[in-house]
Amino acid sequence: MFVNISNKKVYELVIEQIQDKILNGELKKGDKLPSERELSEQMSVSRTSIREAIRVLETIGVVESKQGDGNFICTNIEKSLIEPLSMVFKLNEGTWQNVLELREVLELQTVKIAAIKATKEDCKELKTIIGAMGKENSMKKYNSKKIIQLDQRFHNKIASISKNYLIESVFITSSKLFERFIEDAREKIIENYRDEELLFENHRRIYEGISKNDPILAYEEMKRHMENIRESYIKTIG
Amino acid sequence: MFVNISNKKVYELVIEQIQDKILNGELKKGDKLPSERELSEQMSVSRTSIREAIRVLETIGVVESKQGDGNFICTNIEKSLIEPLSMVFKLNEGTWQNVLELREVLELQTVKIAAIKATKEDCKELKTIIGAMGKENSMKKYNSKKIIQLDQRFHNKIASISKNYLIESVFITSSKLFERFIEDAREKIIENYRDEELLFENHRRIYEGISKNDPILAYEEMKRHMENIRESYIKTIG
Known part of the structure; x- marks a missing residue:
């Protein structure tokens, strides 16, 4: 489960939660993230904020989007x-x-x-x-x-x-x-x-x-x- | 001036344009970016896409937002x-x-x-x-x-x-x-x-x-x- 959020700079808090789960070992290489809808429900934030966070994580190489298949923890982040x-x-x-x-x-x-x-x-x-x-x-x-x-x-x-x-x-x-x-x-x-x-x-x-x-x-x-x-x-x- | 965009993954193209201007030396440390409205007009993309791009650049430490003052090319990007x-x-x-x-x-x-x-x-x-x-x-x-x-x-x-x-x-x-x-x-x-x-x-x-x-x-x-x-x-x- 992801913790409920009530604060500003929402997309950053979303990123933090995902990063924390990587740093404490809960999320591993190749793992699939919950759907954007599920994430937005679990964290009580808009889907826009979730999407913004995912885009940031994609750009810094932590998440990979596979069309029609969802978002995955990326294996090539050294790039x-x-x-x-x-x-x-x-x-x-x-x-x-x-x-x-x-x-x-x-x-x-x-x-x-x-x-x-x-x-x-x-x-x-x-x-x-x-x-x-x-x-x-x-x-x-x-x-x-x-x-x-x-x-x-x-x-x-x-x-x-x-x-x-x-x-x-x-x-x-x-x-x-x-x-x-x-x-x-x-x-x-x-x-x-x-x-x-x-x-x-x-x-x-x-x-x-x-x-x-x-x-x-x-x-x-x-x-x-x-x-x-x-x-x-x-x-x-x- | 920024070049007009007509393609998918819009926020990525926005990022690329800003990055290119840094890499070719047009944008330097401390420089102020045009406002989000101006950027969206120059590139013919939605302000949402501009905002998404800015957020990514903020997270990877390339752009710094100063409240009420706009977005600046950041000096601490080694972080x-x-x-x-x-x-x-x-x-x-x-x-x-x-x-x-x-x-x-x-x-x-x-x-x-x-x-x-x-x-x-x-x-x-x-x-x-x-x-x-x-x-x-x-x-x-x-x-x-x-x-x-x-x-x-x-x-x-x-x-x-x-x-x-x-x-x-x-x-x-x-x-x-x-x-x-x-x-x-x-x-x-x-x-x-x-x-x-x-x-x-x-x-x-x-x-x-x-x-x-x-x-x-x-x-x-x-x-x-x-x-x-x-x-x-x-x-x-x-």
Whole structure:
């Protein structure tokens, strides 16, 4: 049951009640919410207020509406961090250095955790990505789009090896921010990087550190990789 | 001017238009939005849709309503990450280890950046906090609440010395998560910590690293501090 409400800012109180039920574990991923009519009766508020609350929860990625089927507690809410963080970025007149720095903060520590926690299964997946990268790398016609895709898969996989949803969420948000605001320069960065034939070598060594469950090696190689990205970025931007 | 809309999910399109204007820099911090009536005319949508959109933007911390004065682009939107991240945490059945790990990720790299960027002014502020901590520490009657407050100020100050809003936002969000989900144990952690007379000493040395602009020292001391928190936490939880 939901508690009766008698106060102003009604839609916010509706949101609070639903959030509380998530925070105390009563509502879980994939759970269906009562219908809007039922919610409005249980809380003694108008259906408009319920609808407003649901819309807010939808936008911040906590609730998913399935047409004709009702409202569900969402499973992909890690996506919801990107919009607020993008705004933080723009409203504070963020620079590419800010984005790179955040990425460095996350990559450098996450790779250590990944090196400690990586299972054989995890390493096999990473190896597949590295293999594909190596193949692309040896091609005469260099396909930066494919390399970028593989690069993203590699880094996101490292985040997921951390087996920590919080870290993964923040990590993925920072990658998206990177894509969104550095995208234009990304292909050129990759090209510059390749001139020094370092890109593949860096990734291969990071993989080595993780697969040997050696956090220090993984960290050192990730650090080198981040320094190379930074240098390549500066070269590209001029 | 805002572009005319003719489509479904109207409130979402309204949000998009406002977001776009933030992302392309047309709307800045503190800017006043046109009135709801004006927005509804410019976009040819109902005032209800405008109101719904504004409410969503309010909730995610992008817009602030001042009574009788209208709607403004908000300055405190870094606050908006905490609710979605709390949900990510709960819906994925997060543990205290997850929270500690995220905090470690952020603290360890941020302190390096802070040690590089810290100005004399920054160090003076940190020194004041350390001074107050030292005073509390030497008291016969140990006041954990005060120590916790000073501890938070110290760590948040380090994040702000990074001079990177993105890092600061994520950092503060992670601290809040820590408070929200580890709060109960926090006083006990601090007590356990003190038994070993390490808490103050750790902070003093972190300060030393930052004030000497020595990122390696600052990092090593922060690492020790994080390890002590972890040990103390395990001791407390048993």
